[in-house]
Amino acid sequence: MNYASYPRNDVLCIDMRSFYASVEAIKLGKDPMKVLLAVVGDPNRSGSIVLAASPALKKKYGISNVSRFFELPDDPDLYIVRAHMADYLYVSAEITKLINQYVPKEAIHPYSVDEVWVTVNGLTKLFGSRWEVAKRMKHDILECFGITSSIGIGDNKFLAKVVMDLHAKKQGIAECKYEDVEAKLWSFPIEAIWGIGSRMKNNLNKMGIVTLGQLARYDLNHLKKRFGVMGEQLYWHAWGIDLSPVLGDFVKTEQKGFGHGISLLRDYSMQETEVCLLDLCEEVCRRARTANMAGKTIHLAIGYSKATGGGFSRSRSIQIPTNVTMDVYHVCMDLFLQFYDGVSSVRRAYVTLDNLYKKQETQLNLFEDRAKKNDIGYTMDAIRAKYGSTSILRAISYTDAGITLERSQKIGGHYA
Structure with a gap:
């Protein structure tokens, strides 16, 4: 290559x-x-x-x-x-501020709360080679926060991530240039490589591809025919090539839909599920209103308890885009009553609003006071924004089946 x-x-x-x-x-x-x-x-x-x-x-x-x-x-x-999720988010933000002392924010790409890519181009005169920059950041994170870090260094984001996973977690700091790919990466099984999950591993294994080296030597056209764009990406990654941007705005993407779901801590009856769905619809519509968007397609997914297994996933489109909680809730209830088996307990529920439109593009209905419906939602949102997410709730959210109160104490599904 x-x-x-x-x-x-x-x-x-x-x-x-x-x-x-x-x-x-x-x-x-x-x-x-x-x-x-x-x-x-x-x-x-x-x-x-x-x-x-x-x-x-x-x-x-x-x-x-x-x-x-x-x-x-x-x-x-x-x-x-x-x-304590709030503590972890705070420390993560402080570590990002520390890194920002070395590079501009455009050069920092958080991957998760505990992992970040940093582009350190052009720092040689200030801090030395990229090895020296890595040593300095590792030292500063340990000195300021008491936290040990592992750092991968690469010619692109893929190489930096993979060499960190495979080598730096044992060595502290490890480097992989293009010329090092064959020696440092090809002998590893494909499941050890970032971006290859269990399903892709099984598919590749059936094709006789066990190591990254075997993937690199496989016929590109066959991989593209079998896996499409993903097959081509896997092939180039096996050679250490990654053209994803290393500077700029990494997160600006078009909003495709708004979804909210929950895995319940106990079995819910039919009546309790109705309460849960209202809370989910409230949150979905709040997020849509915040983005000044409305949607025409409502999707409901329900998972039953382990005792019975199964569930269903159905969607329905409406004529006029909406972000009104009760509009979405009524559609969800219609779907629930139509496809629920009437017996099984519920353990998972998910509501999605998509097929989005800008709110100002939606039509008015002459036969109902939609403006009043909209005003109620936006007024409730304003109160919550000023006084807290639980400052105003529907009465049903205070019942044992309500999920909003407990979830308000959590970040990422865990207590703050």
Whole structure:
């Protein structure tokens, strides 16, 4: 492969080691790399997931981020703490501010709360090579926050991410240039490579592709025929080529729809599900109103409990775009009553409003006072924006089946 025509940038991929657990360890005055600590979504539920385990806990007991609370060892030295999402978001934002001291914000691309790409082009005269910049950032993050980080260095975002995952988590800092791809990446199984999930792994394995090197040597035309654009992207990634932007606005995308869902903590009856759906519709429509959008297609997805399994997913389009809560709710209830089996308990529900239009493009209906309906929604939104998300709620949201009050205490599905 001749890499002469492909762009070379100085890109770092920075990962905070066991981020949630590290933040909690620092709060307790413990060494994040030595303490036995598990962060649990809800310690009151035995089946609650372990959101993060400290490196020492992972090494000693094999606890991972897919383990459950009841699987934690009975060790007197083990600290079990509830997740505090607001703290993690705050620390993540502060780390981003630290990185912003080295590069402009346009060069910072957050991938998740604990992982970020940073383009460090042109910093040689100020701080030295990209290796030196990585060392400085790693040192500063440890000194300022007590958090150990792993940093991958690459000629593009893909190489920086992959070398971080495969090598830097053991070495601290690792680098992969175009010329290093064959030696440093090709021997790894494809499932170890960022961007290849279990389904794609199984499909590739059936084609005799087990390692990244085998993927790189596979016929490109056959991959494109089998997987389309994704097959072509996989092929070029196997050669270390990634043309995604490394500077600028990474997140400006057209809004396709507004959705809101929940996995319930217990089985819901038919009547309780009706309450849950109203709360979901309220949130979906609030987000649509905030964006000054309205939609013509309402989608409802329902998942039943494990005892019965199954569920359904249906949608319906309406004539006039709307962002009025009760309009969407009535459509959802029609779909629910039509396709619900009448027996099964509900454990998951999801509502989506899409096929969007700008609000000013919607038509008026001469036979109903839509302006009044709209005003009610926008007025409630204004009150919540000023006084808090739970300052005004529908009475039904205060019942045991309501989900808004509990969810208002959470960030990303976990308690703040």
